[in-house]
Amino acid sequence: MNQTSTRYALLDELRGLDLISMMLYHGTWDAVYLFGVAVPWYAGTPGRLWQQSICWGFILLSGFCLPMGHHPVKRGAVVFGAGALVTAVTLLFMPENVVLFGVLTLLGSAMILTGLLEKALQKVPPVAGFLVSFALFALTYHTMDGYWGLGALRWLLPRGLYANCFTAYLGFYPLGFFSTDYFPLLPWLFLFWAGFYLYHLIGRERMKPLRRLRCPPLGWLGRHSLVLYLLHQPVIFGVMTVVFSLPQLL
Helix, strand or coil: CCCCCCCCHHHHHHHHHHHHHHHHHHHHHHHHHHCCCCCHHHHCHHHHHHHHHHHHHHHHHHHHHHHHCCCHHHHHHHHHHHHHHHHHHHHHHCHHHCCCCCHHHHHHHHHHHHHHHHHHHCCCCHHHHHHHHHHHHHHCCCHHHCEEEECCEEEECCHHHCCCHHHHHHCCCCCCCCCCCCCCHHHHHHHHHHHHHHHHHHCCHHHHHHHCCCCHHHHHHHHCHHHHHHHHHHHHHHHHHHHHHHHHHC
């Protein structure tokens, strides 16, 4: 990639690095929950922090990169469709590990909503937009736990909000709801918008150094992240099935 490229290579590389981390995380998940490998720390705080670092990175980067492209609603529809494909495949072949409202559904929805609201969102000063978006993300972070709040201040949410599949899409999931990868609009849309405003806060002129290519393999992964996301789980599962089946065949 040369210096006149319109792509920001470092952003691709960061996405590629996050993708590798996600693949390792999902590989560990498969090993623990599908093949019975004992990894005590994975279900605790270290595993939780690892998982959060991945999703925060993907969602912030997606929001940050949205203003650089064209046709956000169309792009969002493609990503949303990829999320629907993941749901359909897991329902058919792995219903006990179904993915409902996973990260692709979230990102596709956030792209569509931001594309539709972009003119209104751009009227908000970037500093205010970033601070308010991040504050709302923090405030609604525990929507799935039944409350909103910061620190010791908590507002319990009415149980009636947690009613059905549509409310689960928003962040209010009903009793009996299950998904192995669950990213509802609340709180994650606000993190996406924090990334959106962070782009406008930095400005295109100050981003020129980001065009410099530093690690081509990571950049390639980042540029093909959607396809690799769709393929990585079947590949990892297939490899692990072979690996864990070998001792029984020998």
